[in-house]
Amino acid sequence: MAVERFLQPRASSWMANDGSNVDIAMSTRIRLARNLNDFKFPYAFTEDEALKVDKEISSVLLDKGSELDYTFSHINIDELAQLQKEVLVEKHLISPYLMNSYHPGSVLLSENEELSIMVNEEDHLRIQSLQSGFQLQKAYQIASELDTLLEKNLSYAFHEKYGYLTSCPTNVGTGMRASVMLHLPALTMSHQIQRIIPAISRLGMVVRGIYGEGSEALGNVYQISNQLTLGKSEYEILQDLENMTEQIIQQERKAREAILLNSPLMLEDRVYRSLGVLTHSRLLTTEEAATCLSDVRLGIDLKMIQNMNMSILNELMIFMQPAFLQQYADKPLQPKERDFARAKLFRERLNKIDMNSEGEDLA
């Protein structure tokens, strides 16, 4: 089955650790929402129409994807087991909304997992382009090229005044949501993030913790994205987001320097304790793993920890999630069993590497 290759605990290209400012900006995502003109939108269409939409869109991508050097796999959501759907959600290749959708939908995935096109999510089409690091322009260019190819072969719902027509009034216009995932441990530790978040939202952008709402994002990972889709061109939206992200990155760097200057020993202690937890625990909750991952990541950025591969940490962030662990173990796991499996996964992945002279090899 086509889906198998995407369920493996194998890194997608956007989890690689390259691109600019990758120590702080972990990944970049562009999403374009589009609809076909001749069909009702997903909130109003019939099952029959949903199937026709899926057929129209997927046949274009399967036939013409090669024009852009992509080979797509077409996966029907209905045909997947619940756990398989959850793995795709954890890998950010489909949304929870598509996973729980009650009408026929599908996803088309490029081999390197940089492009994921959801069919019959909230809109007929959700083109998603993922890149490692801080690469808004590149991610947009890839999404836009695919969009142009689709538009040549399909009739889009487009309005002279309102632009691309979408199900939700918050997406109309460009249909574009651009976001950058940022690791901001120092701004969080120094509580500056609480002042930054409301300031940014006044400028038509939004910051949220990727692990849900809360004053402090778990694992210190935040997502910053544009809120407006009307009245600004894609170029302007990307420029604004890029400027804002650059400013936050600078602030994070300053905060890191300040902490390193004021309490180097406390910071070093924290980093190494977390490294100890990740490499030696027998039970590890998602919460603890996320917190320790953040500390170890910071330790690598500040050159406290040498010889540790950052991209492994990126992968572990994804693979430590519940569905992945169960897929990997090939059986359902109770929460305590998952904590055990998670700890085992971390020990196996991290102890393989010669971390430092005192690093103990458990294998």
Added chain:
Amino acid sequence: MICTQCGERSASVIVKKQQLGQVMELQLCHICAAENHSINIAFEQDPLAIHQLLSNWFPNSQATISRPKKEVAICPSCGFTFSHFLKLGKFGCASCYDTFSSQLNEIFKRFHNGNTEHTGKIPASYGSTLKIKKEIEKLRKQMQVSIQEEEFEEAARLRDEVKRLNVTLEGGSPDGS
């Protein structure tokens, strides 16, 4: 209701936690809730659903809109009414945008910092006609200025240009689109 964690402040948030297969419900105040890092990995999560925001913003709009017209706008293509759109927070099809256009500026302004018009990418298939329409609009404005300034020769030139573009628009497009 008092916060179950601090026992001091009044509870304003209900937090559901799944632990060892059992669902626990905590009633927390906003401070304890903020400290409560119950993990919830979701890629794109709306903190507040759009339809809730919409119906709070436009609680009585259905009544005020339908009174003078004596009829409720129904989208001919998907059958959505404006109140159904408000309730759901979503459009049913492309035609909804024209059917409800008189109310949309107000809504879009609130969601998009006062903006109501798209200025971004245009699909190529719409591009050529839309470009001509925008050009005609621009020329007409220039023509008005020329008339006011009594530059009639320039106005006549602009009028001819508009005529030529209108012909192109009606089917004589040079690139056939």
